[in-house]
Amino acid sequence: MIKIPEYVERRERLLEQMTPGSVALVPAAKALRRSHDTDFPFRQDSDFYYLTGFNEPDALLILDKDTEKTTILCREKDQLAEIWEGRRLGFTQAIDVLSVDSAASIANMDKILQSSIDKKDIVYFAQGNFDWFDSAVLSAMNGLRASPKKGFMPPKQIQDLRPLIHEMRLIKSEHELALMRRSAEISSKAHCLAMEFCHPGAYEYQVESVIQHHFMMNGARNPAYSSIVGGGENACILHYTENQDALNDGDLLLIDAGSEYHGYAADITRTFPINGKFTPEQKALYQIVLDAQLAAIAWIKPGCWMSQALEAANKVLIQGLLDVGLLQGDPEVLLKENAQKEYFIHGLGHWIGLDVHDVGVYKIDGKERPFEPGMVLTVEPGLYIAPHLNVPEKWKGIGIRIEDNLLVTENGHEVLTDAVPKSIKDIESLMQS
Ligand code: GLY
Ligand code: MN
Numbered sequence: 001m002i003k004i005p006e007y008v009e010r011r012e013r014l015l016e017q018m019t020p021g022s023v024a025l026v027p028a029a030k031a032l033r034r035s036h037d038t039d040f041p042f043r044q045d046s047d048f049y050y051l052t053g054f055n056e057p058d059a060l061l062i063l064d065k066d067t068e069k070t071t072i073l074c075r076e077k078d079q080l081a082e083i084w085e086g087r088r089l090g091f092t093q094a095i096d097v098l099s100v101d102s103a104a105s106i107a108n109m110d111k112i113l114q115s116s117i118d119k120k121d122i123v124y125f126a127q128g129n130f131d132w133f134d135s136a137v138l139s140a141m142n143g144l145r146a147s148p149k150k151g152f153m154p155p156k157q158i159q160d161l162r163p164l165i166h167e168m169r170l171i172k173s174e175h176e177l178a179l180m181r182r183s184a185e186i187s188s189k190a191h192c193l194a195m196e197f198c199h200p201g202a203y204e205y206q207v208e209s210v211i212q213h214h215f216m217m218n219g220a221r222n223p224a225y226s227s228i229v230g231g232g233e234n235a236c237i238l239h240y241t242e243n244q245d246a247l248n249d250g251d252l253l254l255i256d257a258g259s260e261y262h263g264y265a266a267d268i269t270r271t272f273p274i275n276g277k278f279t280p281e282q283k284a285l286y287q288i289v290l291d292a293q294l295a296a297i298a299w300i301k302p303g304c305w306m307s308q309a310l311e312a313a314n315k316v317l318i319q320g321l322l323d324v325g326l327l328q329g330d331p332e333v334l335l336k337e338n339a340q341k342e343y344f345i346h347g348l349g350h351w352i353g354l355d356v357h358d359v360g361v362y363k364i365d366g367k368e369r370p371f372e373p374g375m376v377l378t379v380e381p382g383l384y385i386a387p388h389l390n391v392p393e394k395w396k397g398i399g400i401r402i403e404d405n406l407l408v409t410e411n412g413h414e415v416l417t418d419a420v421p422k423s424i425k426d427i428e429s430l431m432q433s
């Protein structure tokens, strides 16, 4: 767990960046209802969690630049509600537990919002994130506007708070990295167990259950995203999550699954033969994807860019596709034409952290930003020979992706997910052991 001082320090860093005369508002997520009167598993808003570590719905964090005061609004203690719905921290305890300056009941949010933003020049919040909160802020502003004789004055400007928090979230702290390493470790082991369990005739959902079981047995109650377990041509559906088919002898299985551990995601993909032995066609395409991934990974170091990693991967993919006859032409021309796009139809990777597709801009003033120590990203090239493509039959239905999570370090990178085998030899030997 991350200790409370780190959350305090994050709030201080955010306050430092705010303009004098401003206030920042960060609402918690709300519980999401399903089937009349039961809820989806609660998932806290990542920005709110990053600044508080507080995992209850119906809460609001208020930061005042001028007084440097931090206030939390949260649910009141309520014996009956807690017996039905679960424990609540309560605002009296919140001051100590969350180390804030003051706390109050969320039931008074409208009134407190008004007084918090009164006579401020700027109110920072993430407009458009929650409709209910947009309305709450606008009606607080209208409330102030409605009573000028009382000396009320609404803020002159609304500013987006996200860029400030998201730049902070992009560079991971040691505490965050410890959680990300653990999430990667749990997820890597889950992939190994899935390889060991996999056999012709098993169902995709059974393989998913092996993964899910390992996540939960290790304190990661939820995956960071719906697990993709796609056998045969299902691997060519990028976001395949039905996971309902039987696995066929002679096909590949693509698994894209990662745990969420104390809020932090892992995002791993491995592709392997259901019967433990690659066919010559599968082997040829698999090796191309693996070589492309390794070529890309070599560029993950401070000062380099994602576009350099992508170009390295694309060169390998194009040469490989030429070698097996799935592309024809001059490699340089094919590279300029992005000819690999027919078979590699998604991006090379993304930031990862509290969200699987984590926050942080990829370009600054229209220019690509270089990697910096503390960034964590995925590298995930693939080749998908979908059945509708006009290629020889022997290639059709092969879908391959290999995805790892990398931390940019001072001197290069650390692969957080290298405990899952990915060479042909290592995969075949794990599956046959
Ligand atoms: N699992 C989602 C992704 O790889 O981006
Ligand atoms: Mn993935």
Ligand code: MN
Residues within 6 Å of the ligand: 267, 349, 350, 378, 380, 403
């Ligand atoms: Mn990914």
